[in-house]
Structures are given as C-alpha cells and as structure tokens.
Amino acid sequence: MNKEVIPNRQAGAVMTMFLMGSTLILGVGFRAGQDVWLVIIIAGAAVAPFLAIYARILALFPEQNLYQILNTLFGPVAGRVLSLLYIWYAFSLGAMVMRNFQEFINIVSFPETPIFVPIMMMGLVCIWAVKEGIEVLGRWSQLMFIFLVVIIAVVIALSMEDADIDNMRPVAYSGFGAIMRSTFNVFSFPMAETVLFMTVLRMDRERNNPHYIFFMGVLIGLIVILMVSVRNLLVLGADLTENVYFPPYVAVTIINIGNFLQRIEVTVSVVFLFSGFVKISICLMSACMGIDNLLGLGGYRQIVAPVGLLLMITTCFIYKNIMEMSDFAFNVYSYYAFPFQVVLPVAVWIAAEVRARRALNASES
C-alpha cells in the first residue's frame, strides 16, 4: 500500500488552512456578541484534551489512518460500520463547505450564475488535488499559508482605522449561557473538525510528531480566527456581526483609506477560496480513503473522481437556501458532529489504550 507521509510543518499548515476554511467567511461565535474573543479562547482550551486524544490514537498506531485503526481495534464488521459513519461525516462536511463557497460566490459576486458553475470549478480543482495526494496538498499549503497570513494581517491592519474599542465592552454581558452555547458551536465548528485528520494522516515513527501537528496547527488557526473575529467585532459591532451572513466580507468592504485604498474585499474571497479548497480536499480525501479501506480497492485515488462528482451534486441539494444553511451550521451542526468529534474518538482511544497495555503486559510476561 502507498504510505503517504508528510512532514510536521506541512501537516500543520494543512490543518491551519483547514481550520480557516469556511470559518473566515461565515464567522464564528457571534451569538455571544462582544464576548466572541472569550468564546474562541475557551473553545480552544476545551478542544485541547481532544486534540491530545486524536494525536495519541495516531501515535499508538503509526503508519495507520483512523479507518485502519478502527478495523484493527473493533474487527472487520464493527470497524466497517464505524468507518461508514466517518465516511458519511467527511462527505457531508465537504458538501456543506462547498455549499458555503457557492452561496458566498452567488451572493457577493455572481447572483445570476447557475449554482452548479462555481461548484463545478471548485470541485474539479479539489478532485485534481486529491488525486495528486496529501504530499502535493501539504507542499501547496505550506507555500500558500504564508501568503494568506500576510493578506489577513494587512487587511486587519487597514481595518483598524474603523475599529471602535467600545464594541468589545462590557465584557461577559451576553451571559454565561450564551457564552457556553457559542463555545460549544466554536468547539465543533471548526476546532474539533480536525478529527478528520486522523483519517488522512499516517504517522511515520521517525519523521512525525502527531502532538506537534495537532497542537501547532490548531493554535495557529485559533490565533488567525481570533484576530479576524475581533476585527469583525471592532469594526462592525456585535449587532451587525450577528445580522449579516458573511461578517468578514462586510467588515472589509468598509475599508477606505484616503478615498484611494478601497474595494479590497476580493482579498477575503482569495483567502476563502484557498482555505476552502484545502478543507474540501481533505474532506474528499477522507471519504475516498474510507471507501477504499471499506471495500479493499487497493488505492483511494482511483475513485476520487466519482466521489468528487457525487459530492459536487450533493452540494446542490444539501440546503434549499442560505437561511437553511445558516440555521444548520449554527443550530444543528454542533449536535450532529458531537458523536464524530467526541464520543467515537474517546471510545477509540480507550480501546487503543487497553490494547496497548495488553500488548505491553504480554511482551513483559
């Protein structure tokens, strides 16, 4: 079997761009009003133990992805059932992200264009990238990550002219309940979505440190998301941030430096385009690897095209409109993703630890 392994830095860059994905265009945690920064920090702390669990599982089974680990731990039948669940999760998440992309394009740029056109353009590039493998995606992400961070930093700096620090006050005004609900949302979208990396990464004993990949990737992603969210809050205020579909885009449209530097919202589109591409590609790759493992096809690249085409057409009918998309993303998704992000990984981790202890005891005796 072709063992695809990428260096820690590339894996971390892929993970950071995966996290930025649709988060930077939909915004997160805005239901907590001016406490969005607090929500993101708490969610980052809450996800840390689960990142440790994801990394530990991969460390216990080097050169295996989650699908193979499930087969090893739970046997062929239960392992395949659990694999099927993760295939569905990866596939549905890919379709949801692609729909975010399509809605964004249709609303801000091309309202008259048939929805299948932007989906097809994005989908074909993702199919190509996944066929090339995680190594190419890793190298590309490492290069583009720097470019995106520079864009984000410059745009945030330019936004500061319209920033009002009073938009962040008073602290904790939204109440404990709202902060916790928003924290749960940010935990599941996007922090714990990194669970999918267990399905696409295989750890090399010599070259990879899964803890470094998960913690560094999520930490950098968290800092970027925090900076963008605080910028949105400072520029737009809590009420406006909650009432628009794409807060980062609206925040950037306001930039006007001396009636000269303005209309730079295309930068938001570029960031979303690149990071969304990585996120969709990882979801597609995960689904294809799962199907390959489930059916024993001897290579996931052979089925990338039909799975990608199915993902693209599913995107067209997964939501009826942007209201349904927004409702699912912020009201239902957290509960839907919870078993995949928390329950199953914890069960897998316990089973993996038990197996590792037994193997250790057997070797000692």
Next chain:
Amino acid sequence: MFLFCTLVYAFFVFTDVVPLVQNKKWKVLAVYGVIFITAYVFTVLTELGVQLPSPLTPIGDLVASIVGSTG
C-alpha cells in the same frame, strides 16, 4: 448546463474508466460505476428541476427530537 455537466462526466470516463478496463480492475470499476452513475442521475434530475430531498433534513429532525428546539 446539461451539456456542460455531461462533458465533465464524459471527460472522467475517458481519463479514469478506460485505464481501469485496460488493467482489468473489475472491482474498482464496479464501485466507480455505481458512484458515477448515481452522481450522473442526480445531476440529470437536478438539471430537470427535480427537488431532491436533502440528507441533512432527517438529521436536523433527529437532533431536534433529542435536544429539543435548536433555533
């Protein structure tokens, strides 16, 4: 649009299916065919204006039945 979609599907038939047949990978071809035909049928139905049911609707209903109203 229908022609455009069909051309995209046809492109993948030439680039993917032909090598699979030449290499006699029948199992992969069967899986490929099932997924490919499903995707194409969905595409044709969507192009004909058929409103396909969203797979997320039952998930949303299930979540609402467990945790109550989520709005």
